[in-house]
Amino acid sequence: MPDTCLDVDFCRSFFPPLSSGEVYFENAGGSYAPRQVIDALDAYMRECQCQPGWQFASSRSARERLDRAQALMAEAINADCDEIVIGPSTTLNVYVLAHALAPLLAPGSEIVVTNQDHEANGGAWRRLADSGVKVREWRIDARSGDLDLGQLDELLSERTRLVCFPHVSNIVGSVNDVRAITAKAHAVGAMVCIDGVATVAHQLPDVKALDADFYLFSVYKMYGPHLGVMYAKREHIEVADNQNHFFHEGNVPEMLHPGGLSYESTASMAGIVDYFESLYTHHFGAEDNDLRTRLHKVYGLFQKHEASLMVRVLDYLSGRPDIRLIGRDTSDPSMRAATFSVTVAGRDPADIASRLADQGICVGHGHFYGYRCVDALGIDPAQGVLRFSMVHYNTLDEVEKLVVALDAIA
Ligand SMILES: Cc1ncc(COP(=O)(O)O)c(C=O)c1O
Structure with a gap:
C-alpha cells in the first residue's frame, strides 16, 4: 500500500486566514483555527448562549455541546473526563495548580x-x-539549549x-524525553x-x-480557541487543596477550577477533533473505529510533512554560519519540533x-x-531571537519564500 502523504491544499481549505496570501510562521505564538472551530463557536453563541444544564431546550443543547467538546478532548489525549480542567490559559492553570499543591509541600521539600x-x-x-519549599533549577546547556538527564539525577x-519541565521548548524546539x-x-x-503547550500542534500527547x-x-x-487544558491524575486532584467554593470540596475536578469558563470557546473545542x-476520512477513508488511532494517524501525516519542511530550513541554515540556530540540527520530529529560533550576527531580530x-x-x-532560556543561551533577552514556526498547513513554497527573503535581508 502506498505511503499516504498529507494533502496540504485540502488542510488549508479549512483555514480562512490562509487564503489572505500571507505566509504565516507565527504558529508557536498561536495557530489558526479551522472552519469547524469557528462554526462551533458561532453556532453556540447564536443558538444557546445561556446557562447550561437546565431543563429548557437551549440550555440542554448548551450542556450537550460542552460535554461533547470536553469528552472529545479528554479522549484525544487519553484522559478520563473528570481528569481534565479547562481554564482560561495554561499560565492560570499552573498558577491554580501551584496553589492547590502548596499545602502538600512541607517546608524542606524540594521541587525542580x-x-x-x-x-x-x-x-x-x-x-x-x-x-519554605526549596526550588532547584535544572539548567540547559548554554550552547545546545538541551537539558541533560544526567544532571537531573x-x-x-x-x-x-x-x-x-516542558515536553517541547518554545525557544529551543527540542522534544524532551518525557518518559525518561x-x-x-x-x-x-x-x-x-509537564508543559505541553509547544507540543500539541505537532504531536498528540497520550x-x-x-x-x-x-x-x-x-x-x-x-488550532482552537484561547483556553488552557490541564490534565491531572485523579488521585492528585483528590488530595489537592480545594481552589473553588467551599461547597465544591471533594468534587473532582471542580476543586482545581475556580470560577466559570468561556462556554462558547469550550464548545468550539469540539471543532478541532x-x-x-x-482529515482522517479524506486520507484514510473509514478504516479505524478508535478515535485515538484515527487522530494519531492524522498527526503521523502532520509529522511527516513537517519533517520535509524542516529539512529545507536546516539545509538553508547549514550554509549560513552567521545565523545561529538554537537547538538541534535535526528534522526528526521525535527530536525537535518545527519551531526555529535563530540569531543573526550583528542584526536586531525585531528589524x-x-x-x-x-x-x-x-x-x-x-x-x-522563555526569558530565562534565552538568557541562559547567552542572548540578551531585550533583543531575544527571531522565531519562525511551521505546522502541517504550511507549504514548502512558503518555506522557500522565507529562505529567499531571509537570505536577502540577513
Ligand atoms: C511553551 C509555552 N508554555 C506556556 C505558554 C503560556 O500559555 P498561555 O498563554 O495559555 O498561558 C506558552 C505561550 O506562549 C508557551 O509557548
Whole structure:
C-alpha cells in the first residue's frame, strides 16, 4: 500500500486566514483555527448562549455541546473526563495548580524547575520558595539549549516532590524525553508537571502512556480557541487543596477550577477533533473505529510533512554560519519540533521581523516568555531571537519564500 502523504491544499481549505496570501510562521505564538472551530463557536453563541444544564431546550443543547467538546478532548489525549480542567490559559492553570499543591509541600521539600521552560511552568512554582519549599533549577546547556538527564539525577532526592519541565521548548524546539524524565522523578517519589503547550500542534500527547501527573497545554496552539487544558491524575486532584467554593470540596475536578469558563470557546473545542476527523476520512477513508488511532494517524501525516519542511530550513541554515540556530540540527520530529529560533550576527531580530512582515511573512521576535532560556543561551533577552514556526498547513513554497527573503535581508 502506498505511503499516504498529507494533502496540504485540502488542510488549508479549512483555514480562512490562509487564503489572505500571507505566509504565516507565527504558529508557536498561536495557530489558526479551522472552519469547524469557528462554526462551533458561532453556532453556540447564536443558538444557546445561556446557562447550561437546565431543563429548557437551549440550555440542554448548551450542556450537550460542552460535554461533547470536553469528552472529545479528554479522549484525544487519553484522559478520563473528570481528569481534565479547562481554564482560561495554561499560565492560570499552573498558577491554580501551584496553589492547590502548596499545602502538600512541607517546608524542606524540594521541587525542580528548568530554565528551558516558558515562565508559565516556572514562575508559579518558583514562588513556592516563599513558603519554605526549596526550588532547584535544572539548567540547559548554554550552547545546545538541551537539558541533560544526567544532571537531573544530581538534583533528585527523596525530598523531591515535583519536577516541572516542558515536553517541547518554545525557544529551543527540542522534544524532551518525557518518559525518561518521568521515570526518574517517579523513582524518587516525585510528581511531574509537564508543559505541553509547544507540543500539541505537532504531536498528540497520550497522558497515560507518558504517565504524566499533570500535563498542560493551550488550545489556541492546537488550532482552537484561547483556553488552557490541564490534565491531572485523579488521585492528585483528590488530595489537592480545594481552589473553588467551599461547597465544591471533594468534587473532582471542580476543586482545581475556580470560577466559570468561556462556554462558547469550550464548545468550539469540539471543532478541532471534527477537523482532524475530516482529515482522517479524506486520507484514510473509514478504516479505524478508535478515535485515538484515527487522530494519531492524522498527526503521523502532520509529522511527516513537517519533517520535509524542516529539512529545507536546516539545509538553508547549514550554509549560513552567521545565523545561529538554537537547538538541534535535526528534522526528526521525535527530536525537535518545527519551531526555529535563530540569531543573526550583528542584526536586531525585531528589524528582520519587520522586513519580513513587509514581504507578507509573519514571524515573531523576542524572548517569548522563555526569558530565562534565552538568557541562559547567552542572548540578551531585550533583543531575544527571531522565531519562525511551521505546522502541517504550511507549504514548502512558503518555506522557500522565507529562505529567499531571509537570505536577502540577513
Ligand atoms: C511553551 C509555552 N508554555 C506556556 C505558554 C503560556 O500559555 P498561555 O498563554 O495559555 O498561558 C506558552 C505561550 O506562549 C508557551 O509557548
